[in-house]
Amino acid sequence: MKKCTLLLLFLLFENNFQAQVGINTTTPNSSSVLDIMGSNKGLLIPRIALTGSSDTVTVPLPANSLMIYNTAAVNDVQPGYYYWSTTAGRWTKVLDDLKPIVMTGWSLTGNSGMVNGVNFIGTSDNVDVIFKRNNIVSGVLNTTNTIFGVNSLTANTIGLNNTAVGVNNLISNTTGSMNTAIGAEVLSSNKTGIQNTGYGYRALYSNLDGNNNVANGYFSLFSAKSTIGNVGIGASSLRELISGDNNIGIGGDALRMLPGGRGNTAIGGSAGYNVNTVNNYNTFIGFRAGAGLVSGKSNTIIGANVSGLPASLSNNIIIADGDGNRRINIDQNGNIGVGTNTPKFPLDIRLKTTEWPLAATSLTYYGISPDSGSFDGTLTTYSNYTNDIGTFNTNTSIYADGNIISVGKLSVAQTSLFSDKRIKNIMSRSDSGKDLITLRKLSITNYLMKDEALYGKQEFKKVIAQEVEAVYPQAVSKSGVKTFIPNIYQLAKQNGSVFTFEKRIAISKEDKFLKIYDETGEIILEIQGSTPNSITVNLADKELKGKLFVYGTEVSDLRTVDYDALSMLNISATQELAKKIEALENENEALKKSNIEMQHTQTIFEERLKRLESSSAK
Known part of the structure; x- marks a missing residue:
């Protein structure tokens, strides 16, 4: 009893003299309250069977950081060391390296055993999800914008519904909304532009306040600043466009050099590549369609590798094959050329030859003029070959349900005009006497055509339409064609x-x-x-x-002369002359007969006179 009392007194005095207590050591660590030393013994923590992580019955009123060793495996606790967290209001298990506890967060080495719909990355309250790299915000998920990438959408103030995925995308955006930037440095200069979509490195890079543009591809619409409604799909498509709206370039380098304009469309790699001035409403379809054209408007060029275009061209339609050969050309006047790049007439068809074939078994040429050779004229028709199939002749002629107008020579082997009485309302017979008088009033003129390039120095001996119109107007008409x-x-x-x-x-x-x-x-x-x-x-x-x-x-009033009408007038006048000639012939016959009778009478008279003279002489 005395020994116990002495030990207790010793401990009380020891506590009064220093704040540390040492067991198996005379020099407890100054930072500890209790320092226990041992070489082959440990500290045995109280062993308690908890009923769960929130159990406060087994250990009533647990103090914050109170430690126990749980021996039970029940509900949400397993055997092991636990400490009480007053803040969390639960027993928290100490990590065991050999048998890790089930984590409620994401591990740096990855998680396993995830359950779809249960486990997720994010928040369960109305708080943004933020990602960082090198302690710099590199991703934000919130209710107005979506960001994933370093330095993307960093200057945004009130812009809404933007999506930036990649590095430096929408980096300058402040109030722009509903933009999508995916790639690197996409829409980097955009400040207030709305509803733009860019995919690919530096797509729509320079856009400031342009709206409704779509760029998909490396440097697509790179230079556009304040444009509206442009679409560039393909690397460097519409790359140099600075201003303009509603241009479409689909294909690598499509409309690459176009600096501005409206309503231009290019579909195909390098289509419209060379156009480098502000132009409107051009359409190019095909690989390198429009190559060489640098200026012009309202052209439509269809076909790959179209070549031989002038630097400037407007209001033309060109259709070519895949080798760039221009098959059909429609110029700014509406003239259609087949086999020629410069049609001179409403329909100008050229044959790439110097002479006509001598024979053919099918319809080979229609409305063709040779490029060279000895044939005169600019539009010669060569058609109507016989091609028998069974009992049918499938030859092709030219049929026009209306007028055929040619400013050059029209050569045919035979002409035939409808003159059936069943298509006519006959009024009267022509007065040949009056027709003769009319015919005599017409003048025949020697002249040269003013268009020397077309007619040369060829002399003509014909009538002048205006002169005929003054005398015989029904033989003159106005073409009505411009x-x-x-x-x-x-x-x-x-x-x-x-x-x-x-x-x-x-x-x-x-x-x-x-x-x-x-x-x-x-x-x-x-x-x-x-x-x-x-x-x-x-x-x-x-x-x-x-x-x-x-x-x-x-x-639109170019006058034409109906030479058939003049021919008919000539026939009627000739008939009148024939009547006069016949009358003169009849009169001449009567005079000849009278003359014969007079000669006979004279002969009889002369004979009687001779007889009288003879009788008188006797």
Whole structure:
């Protein structure tokens, strides 16, 4: 008893003299309250069987950090060391390296045993999910924007419904909304633009406030700043476009050099690649379609590798094959060319040959003119070959349910005109006497055609339509078809929009359009005014090159003469002459008969006179 009392007194005195208690050591660590030393013995923690992690019955009123060893395996606890967390209000198990506890968070080495719909990365409350790299925000999931990538959408203020996936995407965006940027440096300059979509490295890189643009591909729509509704699909498609709207480039380098414009469409790799001035409403379809064209508007070019285009072209339709051969060309005047790049007529079909074939077994040529050779004229028709199939002849002729108009020579082997009485309401027989008088009033004129390029120096001996119209108007009609006439036909000097001429000109106030030629070909211009030596035109965006030759103005009242009508007039007049000749012949016959009778009477008289003279002499 004395020993126990002494030990207790010793401990009490020890506590009064120092704050540390040492067991098996005389120098307890100064940072500890209790320092237990041992070489082959351990500290045995109280062993308690918990009923769960929230059990406060087995250990009533547990203090914060109170430690026990749980021996039970029940509910959500397993055997092992636990400590009480007052903040969490539960027993928390100490980690066992040999048998890790079930984690409620994501492990740095990955998790297993996940259950779809139960386990997830994110929050269960209305708080954003944030990802960082090098302690820099690299991803944000919130209710207004979605970001995943370093330095993406970092300047955003009130922009909504944006999606940025990749590095430096939408980095300058402040108020722009509903934009999608996927790749690297996509829409990097965008500040206020809305509803833009960019995929690929630096797609729509320069866009500031443009809207509704779509760029898919490396550097697609790279330079566009304030454009609207453009679509670029393919690497570097519409790359140099700075301004403009509703342009579409589909294919690598499609419309790559176009700096601005509206409504241009290019489909195919490098389609419209060379167009490098502001142009509108061009359409290119096919690989390298439109190669060489740098300026022009409202063209439609279809076909891969189209070649031989002038640098400037407008209002043309060109259809080519895959080798770039231009098969059909429709120029700015609506002229259709087949086999020619520069049609001169509403339908201009050319044969790539110097002579006609001598024979054929099928319809080989229709409305064709040779490029060279000895054939005269610009449009010669060669058709109607016989091609028998069974009992049928399948030859093809030309049929027109209306008028056929040619400004050149029309050569045929035979003509036949409908003249059936069943299609006519007969009024009367022509008065041949009056027809003869009318015919005598007509003049036959020797002349040359003004269009020397078409007719050369060939002399003609025919009538003049206006002169016939004054005498016999039913033989003259107006074509009603708009065409250009060579009423100027001379070189001109250009001073801005004014053309001046050495020779005086005379055009009507009703003349609205002018046909000219420069080194690129035929051009149609609108007339704004004229003097006896000049014409003012509307050049619009046309740039004329080289020497200028002015052909003439457009008319719709080009007069034609019905030579059949003149022939019929001639027949009627000839019939009148025939009547007169017949009357003269009858009169001559009567005079001849009378003369014979008079000669007979004279003979009888002379014989009687001789007899009388003979009797008197006796």
